[in-house]
Amino acid sequence: MEELKSKLKAQIIEALNLQDTKPEDIDDNAPLFGEGLGLDSIDSLELMVLLERQYHIKVEDPREGRKILQSVQSMADFIQSKQPA
Amino acid sequence: MAERVFITGMGMITAIGDNVAENLERLRQQRSGLGFTSYIDTIYKQVLPVAEVKHNNDALFALAGITPREGYTRTTLLGLAAMREALRQAGIADIQSAPTGFINASTVGGMCDTEKVYFDIINPEKNGTFLQYIDTLDCADCTQRIADIVGFSEHIATISTACSSSANALMFGARMIKQGFLPRMVCGGTEALTRFTLNGFNSLKNIDKQFCRPFDQQRTGLNLGEGAAYLVLESESFARANNSRILAEFTGYCNANEAFHPTSPSPDGDGAYEAMKSALAMSGRTLGEVDYINVHGTATLNNDVSEGKALERLFGSGVPRFSSTKPFTGHTLAAAGAIEAIYAVLAIQQGIIFPNLNFKEKMEELNITPVTELMEGVSVNNVISNSFGFGGNNASLVISKYEG
Amino acid sequence: MAAISPQTTFQGDIFSAPLVHTDKNLLACVEPDYKPFIPANSLRRMTRVLKIGLTTALQCINGSGVETIGPIVTGTGKGSLQDTEKFIREIEQYKETALNPTPFIQSTYNSVNGLIALQVKGTAYNNTFVHRGFSFENALLDSMMLLAEGAPNTLTGAFEEITAEHFYIKSRIGFWKDAPTDNRALYETLTPGSIAGEGATFFLLTGTPAPNSKAALTGFKMLYKPAEAKLAAALAEMAAGADLVLTGRNGDSRYEHYYQQLDTLLPGIPQLPFKHLCGEHDTAGAFGMWLGAQILHAQQVPAQWFPMLKDIPATAGKILLYNHFYGEQHAIMVLERV
Numbered sequence: 001m002e003e004l005k006s007k008l009k010a011q012i013i014e015a016l017n018l019q020d021t022k023p024e025d026i027d028d029n030a031p032l033f034g035e036g037l038g039l040d041s042i043d044s045l046e047l048m049v050l051l052e053r054q055y056h057i058k059v060e061d062p063r064e065g066r067k068i069l070q071s072v073q074s075m076a077d078f079i080q081s082k083q084p085a
Numbered sequence: 086m087a088e089r090v091f092i093t094g095m096g097m098i099t100a101i102g103d104n105v106a107e108n109l110e111r112l113r114q115q116r117s118g119l120g121f122t123s124y125i126d127t128i129y130k131q132v133l134p135v136a137e138v139k140h141n142n143d144a145l146f147a148l149a150g151i152t153p154r155e156g157y158t159r160t161t162l163l164g165l166a167a168m169r170e171a172l173r174q175a176g177i178a179d180i181q182s183a184p185t186g187f188i189n190a191s192t193v194g195g196m197c198d199t200e201k202v203y204f205d206i207i208n209p210e211k212n213g214t215f216l217q218y219i220d221t222l223d224c225a226d227c228t229q230r231i232a233d234i235v236g237f238s239e240h241i242a243t244i245s246t247a248c249s250s251s252a253n254a255l256m257f258g259a260r261m262i263k264q265g266f267l268p269r270m271v272c273g274g275t276e277a278l279t280r281f282t283l284n285g286f287n288s289l290k291n292i293d294k295q296f297c298r299p300f301d302q303q304r305t306g307l308n309l310g311e312g313a314a315y316l317v318l319e320s321e322s323f324a325r326a327n328n329s330r331i332l333a334e335f336t337g338y339c340n341a342n343e344a345f346h347p348t349s350p351s352p353d354g355d356g357a358y359e360a361m362k363s364a365l366a367m368s369g370r371t372l373g374e375v376d377y378i379n380v381h382g383t384a385t386l387n388n389d390v391s392e393g394k395a396l397e398r399l400f401g402s403g404v405p406r407f408s409s410t411k412p413f414t415g416h417t418l419a420a421a422g423a424i425e426a427i428y429a430v431l432a433i434q435q436g437i438i439f440p441n442l443n444f445k446e447k448m449e450e451l452n453i454t455p456v457t458e459l460m461e462g463v464s465v466n467n468v469i470s471n472s473f474g475f476g477g478n479n480a481s482l483v484i485s486k487y488e489g
Numbered sequence: 490m491a492a493i494s495p496q497t498t499f500q501g502d503i504f505s506a507p508l509v510h511t512d513k514n515l516l517a518c519v520e521p522d523y524k525p526f527i528p529a530n531s532l533r534r535m536t537r538v539l540k541i542g543l544t545t546a547l548q549c550i551n552g553s554g555v556e557t558i559g560p561i562v563t564g565t566g567k568g569s570l571q572d573t574e575k576f577i578r579e580i581e582q583y584k585e586t587a588l589n590p591t592p593f594i595q596s597t598y599n600s601v602n603g604l605i606a607l608q609v610k611g612t613a614y615n616n617t618f619v620h621r622g623f624s625f626e627n628a629l630l631d632s633m634m635l636l637a638e639g640a641p642n643t644l645t646g647a648f649e650e651i652t653a654e655h656f657y658i659k660s661r662i663g664f665w666k667d668a669p670t671d672n673r674a675l676y677e678t679l680t681p682g683s684i685a686g687e688g689a690t691f692f693l694l695t696g697t698p699a700p701n702s703k704a705a706l707t708g709f710k711m712l713y714k715p716a717e718a719k720l721a722a723a724l725a726e727m728a729a730g731a732d733l734v735l736t737g738r739n740g741d742s743r744y745e746h747y748y749q750q751l752d753t754l755l756p757g758i759p760q761l762p763f764k765h766l767c768g769e770h771d772t773a774g775a776f777g778m779w780l781g782a783q784i785l786h787a788q789q790v791p792a793q794w795f796p797m798l799k800d801i802p803a804t805a806g807k808i809l810l811y812n813h814f815y816g817e818q819h820a821i822m823v824l825e826r827v
Contacts, residue, residue, distance in 0.1 A: 285590070346607070
């Protein structure tokens with residue numbers, strides 16, 4: 001799980017081109033949108049693309065997407081729940 | 086005192102008809118133009134509905150009144166077909182009979198054809214007639230080809246403000262008339278379906294896999310469409326001297342920006358509110374005199390909330406009858422403003438209000454619902470037509486019955 | 490006003506800035522540091538022409554002294570080519586699945602306008618013209634109408650980029666010269682094609698002179714594929730009283746006759762060509778207007794930018810600007826000292 005989360009942080013930074021952010025700057029449970037990293041709805045679409053390209057998980061409904069993309073923790077939980085055990 | 090501006094000709098082609106009369110008939114029959122694409126090369130052929138014009142390019146050459154030749158994109162051909170009808174209807178046999186400008190609108194120019202040969206174009210090993218499509222990618226190409234065939238030699242321009250492009254073209258033309266630059270303008274837009282835009286809106290998760298459901302609680306997005314529409318605008322003095330047949334008066338317009346978000350409207354519809362309010366003020370009509378609103382109504386989650394809120398804010402408890410005609414034509418992007426302006430004229434001429442197809446359930450955010458049944462024999466004197474686009478670009482037009 | 494161009498026009502003194510030159514047949518912009526202008530959170534997604542366009546617009550506003558921006562009107566022939574190319578490529582590469590929406594959004598021609606409006610909270614009229622050599626010119630016409638209709642000011646500009654891919658594409662239909670040509674020698678050998686360029690130029694326009702006005706636009710005409718006689722008549726009429734002519738001459742033998750016509754019509758008036766500075770592109774006319782306004786305002790010509798000329802006029806009071814884009818869209822402007 002920890003490995004997945006740190007990998008995910010690096011992938012988020014790369015996908016969204018967060019130049020001045022380092023993986024360790026992102027708290028597992030901090031909100032990605034609004035206050036936290038200051039991401040917006042276009043970023044949420046880009047993060048869904050990340051899930052699809054890197055983890056082959058497709059999120060169809062943007063409303064569902066918002067829940068999954070709350071934090072790095074929620075993304076990691078979702079990825080793990082979709083991976084074969 | 087600036088001149089009044091009259092609409093004296095209209096021409097169109099959409100998924101529900103090759104001309105204005107066919108469009109009207111299909112609107113009356115309440116038959117949608119949505120279906121699946123025959124002409125776009127996409128993996129979503131049987132997945133994402135579109136409202137496609139039911140002709141291949143060879144047939145479109147005939148409608149456009151020219152023999153098939155290289156370099157003419159579907160965007161150009163749709164535009165030419167609509168242009169021919171608009172001029173015919175306005176009784177213009179020779180465009181040179183009076184100084185006439187042409188304001189066109191396009192969102193992706195000739196992408197419909199260039200995307201098919203793009204990788205050949207950038208491949209030095211490949212050569213062939215496809216090279217004739219290189220210059221068709223930009224938005225001016227279709228404008229100039231239409232202008233050259235029809236014979237426009239005065240002012241020409243192309244506008245691209247996403248989904249509000251042709252509403253802005255109409256506005257720009259009307260303003261040029263009012264300021265005395267030219268007495269007659271032909272304004273509108275043309276849009277062909279492309280793999281580029283289909284994938285673009287799909288990447289925004291904005292496309293409904295079912296037929297679109299504007300203002301419905303269960304809506305999940307828009308369906309794209311294609312088509313073209315042009316309106317002939319004339320100054321009052323020219324129309325009278327020329328003895329033109331006046332179809333309606335273009336009484337008000339406004340373009341306002343939201344400055345909220347690159348693609349999403351503000352939740353309270355600030356831009357839509359401002360555009361409708363100012364356009365109506367310009368028209369000199371009161372809120373109570375608006376008989377019908379042809380809403381932008383794309384059926385995306387955000388648009389309909391935002392536009393609906395703006396309607397409630399502006400009209401309070403007296404929101405006029407409104408409907409989105411996008412379930413008929415799909416969202417035709419750059420052509421939408423002009424297509425819907427023609428529908429506004431038809432509503433006035435015929436005393437008819439078009440139904441908002443596919444509506445079942447009221448949105449929880451709103452207290453209002455669209456017209457769902459075809460209404461005939463209604464007195465329609467003033468119509469607001471809304472077109473809102475990316476970049477916060479909001480345009481509203483007011484079209485009124487001509488009363489001398 | 491402000492300009493990002495292949496010359497160092499954005500910051501510093503243009504009258505001492507050396508002429509930037511290359512023999513690549515492609516003049517690329519000298520780009521500033523964008524961070525002082527655009528928040529990092531917005532900057533991260535933007536491609537080149539968006540940054541160039543937005544930053545030029547913001548610099549223009551900063552220098553204008555105007556607090557509340559009215560209508561925003563722009564012209565661009567090609568919009569964000571980098572985003573358009575990227576989205577076409579990704580559709581192919583990812584077989585239409587899992588596509589990132591950003592290049593699609595940014596490929597929209599009015600995206601720069603939207604970004605400017607967002608950053609300056611510009612909620613007035615907003616429009617974008619996309620018509621090759623009439624893109625900026627229509628934006629200018631629209632702005633003049635808006636001012637006549639009572640707008641307090643307009644932010645009016647143009648932006649264009651050239652990418653390696655688009656440079657190659659246009660080379661296939663004869664846009665550029667075959668032989669490597671140094672921009673300093675652009676006017677020496679007339680052969681088919683020109684050299685490519687790019688840039689962004691913005692103006693803050695008002696309907697009446699202000700204390701810091703740089704110049705006045707007193708005449709303006711667009712002519713679409715005009716007959717030679719019609720063009721000559723317009724040029725002759727608008728040239729009355731002009732003491733300097735700026736020309737869009739670009740070394741392209743196929744369309745040089747239009748400029749030669751100008752030479753014949755106005756034999757006694759000194760000329761300055763400007764395409765060796767900005768390269769040929771859809772909205773190069775905006776750069777020409779910027780240069781004219783600079784000369785009128787400073788009452789000085791950046792002589793170091795014209796090493797190919799023997800006699801350089803010291804100054805000017807009334808400038809005729811004539812430019813056309815590959816023989817199709819012709820624009821004539823008259824600029825005067827305020």
